[in-house]
Amino acid sequence: MASNRLDSAPSRSSDTPCIRGSSGSLASGTASEDLSPELLARYxxxxxxYTSYPTADRFTPLHADREARVANGSGKPWEALRDVSSLSLYVHIPFCRSLCYFCACNxxxxxxxxxxxxxxxRVLAEAQWYRERVARVLVTQLHLGGGTPTYLNDGDLTRLVRGLxxxxxxxxxxxxxxxxxxDPRVLELETLDTLQTLGFNRLSMGIQDFNPEVQRAINRICTPQQVRTLTDAARARGFGSISYDLIYGLPGQDVQSLERTIDKVIELAPDRIALYHYAHLPHRFKxxxxxxxxxxxxxxxxxxMQLAATQRLTNAGYRFLGMDHFSRPEDPLAAAADDGRLARNFQGYTLMPADALIGLGASAISYSRDGYWQNHHGQKEYATAIAERGEAICRGWSLDDDDRARQWxxxxxxxxxxxxxxxxxxxTNTPFRQYFAADLARLRPLIADGLIRESAQDLVVxxxxxxxxxxxxxxxxxHLHTGESAAQYSRVL
Structure with a gap:
């Protein structure tokens, strides 16, 4: 992936400071006006x-060729693929030519x-396993992630898409x-031609930071001119949406250097920007x-840094959609946020939700209305499983009615x-305040801090x-408050 985000395999520490709050309230206003360092530090x-619920660290052992028993029942969530009317595909391509020190991806x-x-x-063999298990319905979203998907040469990119x-x-x-x-350091213009021919219409580039000192510290050297050339070329080839990934909290960064990066990004005018917090977990990621x-x-x-970057982006006209995501006001993502069509999956916010997602490749996660299933993480385990069974499922989760209600x-x-x-x-067939009594108690400090409002009819962020x-x-x-997990989640800020 382009950043070190931990969407697919979130983790957490034994404590859960993510819901701490104060007993006092702050004056209402816009997000940029009434955010204080103290409030940000508190949360x-x-x-x-929450690219999924329950989160992936809750998944339990699961196997496709025998009865699938999971933590809260039994069933095979992929059986629901026969009834879908739309489908998303994700393909994980883990290969990279060089190591970026910050990266936490597989x-x-x-x-x-x-x-x-x-x-x-092996990925194409895995796709064949789904041939008799999924309805022949339109794929509304195809996403190639990694690693570096464009590590594949043009011939293999074509072979992959045609095989799918x-x-x-x-x-x-x-x-x-x-x-x-x-990766803008290695993406060739000829590959953009191939991608356009294959139907790709959205490009995401991992920028992280333009400061040469920061780039040396994370072993990822990339110039603004490289990014400009690729951005202009992608637009000329009809890519309708171009997004950049940026990271704050990297080694050697400060407010001034990040502001200079943001200024260069604003000049290049991507349609969308993801501004991620760097999760430094050296005990977990070698x-x-x-x-x-x-x-x-x-x-x-x-x-x-977060305050300064957000201020600069919003002053330049970018819409803050929530969490780490910004978009230009004319981008369809902003329109979707305005009229209630915005959705979310393992790739983040999206305009193209589907009834189910099939993830192909090592560590890829799939979901259906009945639950989640994930492939083996390691290359050896993935290869062995595909050779023996045609699939590589190792763990997952079957949703019960409570999971579905909370997921929604x-x-x-x-x-x-x-x-x-x-x-x-x-x-739930139960009064809201009765069913979610414990949850509302945890929410009180956030209400007091003006993060969410409760009325008799609704909750509003x-x-x-x-x-x-x-x-x-x-x-x-x-599950966060009743289950045990040895994992560590990334920090909010």
Whole structure:
């Protein structure tokens, strides 16, 4: 992936400071006006990103060729694929040519291209396993992530998409989204031509920071001119949406240097921007041990960076959608946020929600209305499983009625910033305040801090609360407060 985000395999520490708050309230106003460093610091602790509910650290052992028994029942969630009317596809391509020290993604650093070619054969074999298990319905979203998906040469990119088309209904056009994550250091213009021919219409580039000193500290050297050339070329080829990933809290960053990066980004005018907080977990991710921890900015400096970057982006006309995401006001993502069409999946906010997602490749996660299932993480385990069974499923989760109700509530808050109590009562067949009594008690400090408002009819996230969607959602996470997990979630700020 382009950043070090922990969407697919979130983790958390034994404590849960993500729902701490004060007993006092602050004056109402816009998010930029009434955010204080003290408020940001209060909610800056570890917290899930809620690209799924329950989060992936809750998944339990699961196997496709025998009865699938999971923590809260039994069933095979992929059986629901026969009934879907729309589908998303994700393909994980883990290969990279060089190591970025900050990265926490599932990756393989190699110059031996044959490894990637062999991996591609296994991915296509896995796709075949789904041929008799999924309805032949339109794929509304295809996403290539990594690693570096454009590590694949143009011939193999073509082989991949055409191979997927033999199993799934791929019909490129304006009504579907084909997106790819790219490393601007190695993306060739000829590859943009290939991607455009294959129907890709959205490009995401990992920028992180333009400061040469920061780039050296994370081993990722990329010039603004490289990014400008690729941005202009992608637009000329008809890519309708171009997004940049940026990270704050990297070694050697300060407010002034980040502001200079933001200014260059504003000049390049991407359609969307994801501004992620760097999660420094060297005990968990070996590559991060190559970073000098003494160069990591202090928590207060990170908060100052977040405030300064957001102020600069909003002053330049970008819309703050919530969490880490910004878009230009004319981008369809902003329109979707305005009229209630915004959705969320493992790739973040999206315009193209589907009934189910099939994830292909090592560590990829899939979901259906009945639950989640995830592939083996390691290359060896993935290859062995595909050779023996045609699939590589190792763990997952079967949703019960409580999970479904909370899943819906959390996604409503994160995408639409409002949830109707009556809608939850119909789902739970119980009065809202009775069913969610413990959750509302956890929510009181956030209400007092003006992050969310409660009325007799609904819960509404405030402008200030957009910054703390993860914290608000965490109040309703039953598993976070009742289950044990050895994982560590990334910090909110």
């Amino acid at each position: 800056a602790g570890p917290c899930p990103r 990756k393989v650093i190699t110059q031996q291209y044959g490894l990637a070619s062999s991996y591609l054969e 088309g033999e199993v799934f209904d791929l019909r490129p056009g304006e009504d579907v989204e084909y997106s790819v994550e790219a 590559a991060q041990r190559l970073i000098d921890s003494d160069l990591i900015p202090s928590p207060q400096a990170k908060i100052d 509530l959390i996604m409503e808050l994160m995408c639409h910033l409002r949830v109707e109590k009556r809608a939850l009562e119909l789902r 405030t402008e200030r609360g957009r910054w703390f969607l993860r914290n608000i959602a965490a109040a309703f996470d039953r």
